[in-house]
Amino acid sequence: MDDALSSLLHDVSPRGALFDQSAFNPPWSMRFVEPTPLTLLAMLDGRAWVTPDGAEPVPLDCGDVVIVRGPEPYTVADDPGTAPRVVIHDAERCTTPDGRRLLEASPLCGYDTDGRPKPTVLLKGTYQVRGSVSQRVLGALPRVARIPASPSGCPPLEMIAYEIGREAPGRQAVLDRLLDLLLVVSLRDWFERPEARAPAWYRAHGDPTVGRALRLMHGEPARPWTVAGLAAEAGISRARFAQRFSDLVGQSPMAYLTEWRICQAADLLAQTDATVDAVSRRVGYSNAYALSVAFKRTLGVRPSEHRARARAAADPGPAGRMPGRENAEWN
Numbered sequence: 001m002d003d004a005l006s007s008l009l010h011d012v013s014p015r016g017a018l019f020d021q022s023a024f025n026p027p028w029s030m031r032f033v034e035p036t037p038l039t040l041l042a043m044l045d046g047r048a049w050v051t052p053d054g055a056e057p058v059p060l061d062c063g064d065v066v067i068v069r070g071p072e073p074y075t076v077a078d079d080p081g082t083a084p085r086v087v088i089h090d091a092e093r094c095t096t097p098d099g100r101r102l103l104e105a106s107p108l109c110g111y112d113t114d115g116r117p118k119p120t121v122l123l124k125g126t127y128q129v130r131g132s133v134s135q136r137v138l139g140a141l142p143r144v145a146r147i148p149a150s151p152s153g154c155p156p157l158e159m160i161a162y163e164i165g166r167e168a169p170g171r172q173a174v175l176d177r178l179l180d181l182l183l184v185v186s187l188r189d190w191f192e193r194p195e196a197r198a199p200a201w202y203r204a205h206g207d208p209t210v211g212r213a214l215r216l217m218h219g220e221p222a223r224p225w226t227v228a229g230l231a232a233e234a235g236i237s238r239a240r241f242a243q244r245f246s247d248l249v250g251q252s253p254m255a256y257l258t259e260w261r262i263c264q265a266a267d268l269l270a271q272t273d274a275t276v277d278a279v280s281r282r283v284g285y286s287n288a289y290a291l292s293v294a295f296k297r298t299l300g301v302r303p304s305e306h307r308a309r310a311r312a313a314a315d316p317g318p319a320g321r322m323p324g325r326e327n328a329e330w331n
Helices: 004-009 132-138 155-164 171-192 200-205 210-219 227-234 238-249 253-271 276-282 288-299 303-314
Strands: 018-024 029-032 038-045 048-052 058-060 065-069 074-077 086-090 093-095 120-127 144-147
Touching: 038 048, 038 058, 038 155, 038 171, 048 065, 058 144, 065 171, 120 171, 132 253, 144 171, 155 171, 200 210, 200 238, 210 227, 210 238, 210 253, 227 238, 227 253, 238 253, 253 276, 253 288, 253 303, 276 288, 276 303, 288 303
Parallel strands: 029 086
Antiparallel strands: 018 120, 029 074, 038 065, 038 120, 048 058, 048 074, 065 144, 086 093
16 A cells, blocks of 8 residues: 555656766856756766756755756756856757757767866756646745755765776666666655645655545545545544545545546556546446546646647657666666
């Protein structure tokens, strides 16, 4: 049975991710205009600044992790005042600020380190994130979320730093999974911070009664839940449960359940070939018609329309296709 955060994070994982480990000597500055929905930045050594367009610079110290919500451009530099020397457009194209293509195959599209010592080491992972469930997480994030280094350290980041220096079999698979872990741990740590203003669904998960109800709904969306049934599982009266759930989550138990079921259905329609009737039964509706009515009322489109749009967006053709995860590299 999944907890609420695990369910919401399930689809926030690398899809066509490109991982970079790069080192530079000041002054350096890179502008990222790649249209990715989520980027993770971490300092393995040294210090940097992350400046989203139109926003204040955010420091990135050794051991810190920064999560950048896209797709708007941002700059990473040794100092907020250093002008960009490289513009990253996507995994295959980098240019100078005036548009000249950079072809040299050195860290991050040919950034020049002049053979000098490299005191700054930046780890970057870009994520292709899709799915209605994932949007609940992304929508709760600010433009830039900084998770300062913990005095006790960050085991996933430390393991990544160790693995980068090895040439052991399975190295790429280990790094892929460690970056997954670092993202999930960082998201969890961010939502625990006071400045995060964690969404209601996250805060409610810590409540012994409402949290149990959320886990049940997330884990068994097809079960014919009622307010009375959820209250019985939570061990309190129906009236008390309904009031507490609404106070903590901001909507009634049945409204939340409907929203969750539709999110699950939307992702199943977009990511599988299951029929609408099969999807309806998996998320708690008796047939395709019942799901279609609820789907149209909640999202404004029919299930078949949603599936067609999702497939079109996921496969824009060769010009817009992102590299597959199997082609990810550590530079």
